[in-house]
């Protein structure tokens with residue numbers, strides 16, 4: 001059974017316009033030239049930082065709250081990864097599985113740390129931790145960054161759902177077909 005995450009369908013409404021005003025929430029804490037970054041399961045103590053990163057990455061109605069993240073952290077079928085550098089959280093990837101199909105629920109990178117391969121590493125690790133079956137996700141049609149990321153990682157665009165994210169905001173279903181086994185593109189744990 002899929003995990004139901006409030007707000008409704010926000011599990012797949014993650015592809016909001018990336019042009020987010022970062023001044024409206026906590027300022028980025030991750031230096032662009034951050035040193036070692038480790039991809040690891042989230043810890044309870046990461047959740048406040050993860051909630052702040054959600055606010056920096058998504059429009060208000062799409063950002064997961066602390067309570068939503070806590071719920072996801074506690075759900076047994078959910079994989080919740082962070083990209084950690086020192087005490088800072090540079091990225092988040094969350095996924096879950098329903099029978100033979102897996103789903104990318106949420107992924108984001110701190111605005112100050114983008115285009116360094118962090119989301120790619122998070123996504124690959126998430127795929128490794130959801131090793132069997134196809135993986136599906138939904139992205140906002142005008143989220144070019146997300147669509148480019150997923151396309152590069154082998155996801156095909158399957159179809160458009162009109163007004164999925166609200167009036168005039170269409171969603172696009174993407175899927176990575178897997179025959180089983182782990183993601184062959186997975187790489188090392190740190191950069």
Ligand SMILES: CC(C)(COP(=O)(O)OP(=O)(O)OC[C@H]1O[C@@H](n2cnc3c(N)ncnc32)[C@H](O)[C@@H]1OP(=O)(O)O)[C@@H](O)C(=O)NCCC(=O)NCCS
Pocket residue numbers: 014015016017018057058107108109110113114115116117118119120121138139140143144145146148149150152
């Ligand atoms: C989409 C997002 C997660 C990408 O994170 P990232 O850590 O910068 O991604 P990566 O560095 O791993 O980029 C991998 C590839 O994705 C593509 N990509 C990433 N950002 C891009 C952008 N702004 N424009 C075009 N392509 C982009 C590129 O192909 C990139 O490879 P390259 O840098 O070698 O050209 C990030 O922009 C983000 O957090 N956006 C806001 C939240 C969001 O929209 N999440 C996705 C919801 S579906």
